[in-house]
Amino acid sequence: MPSNHRHLHAFDLRSVVLFTSLTLGGTTAVFAQAAAPSTPDASAQPTLTAKALTPSEVFMRSDVNRDGQLSRAEAKNLPSVSEQFAQWDRDGNGQISLEEFLLNAQRHE
Structure with missing residues (x-):
């Protein structure tokens, strides 16, 4: 009787992991731990704040x-x-360079 289990090849697994990391990694924000509060209350817990990525970081990711x-x-x-x-591909070569990306990102801020 044939098996109903599908064998996942290494390439397939890597593709799924890459897609997942790109999707979950996102380009909107990362969380960073805030600096310790300036109040003398030692029991105060640090809070998480969202840190926006720079346009260069978005491009690199x-x-x-x-x-x-x-x-x-x-x-x-x-x-x-x-x-x-x-519109972002200013020189029309079918690719967006970092320079083109930064010029357009400034225009959209």
Whole structure:
């Protein structure tokens, strides 16, 4: 009787892990522990605050193959960039460089 279990190849597993890390890693914010409060109350617990990523950090996280360019596929992780890819790709080469990304990010702030 044939087995109903599917064997997961290493490539498939790595793809799932990469997709999951990109999805859960997100580009919106990371949590950082706040500095100790300035009040003398030693029992006060530190709080978590959201730290926005810089445009350069967003670009680096989205550049999956680390070639210094965002392809259309890589830009899909950034919906606002993906929807306006042609406008962000100022030189029309089908890729968004860090320089193009930073120019557009400043315009959208």
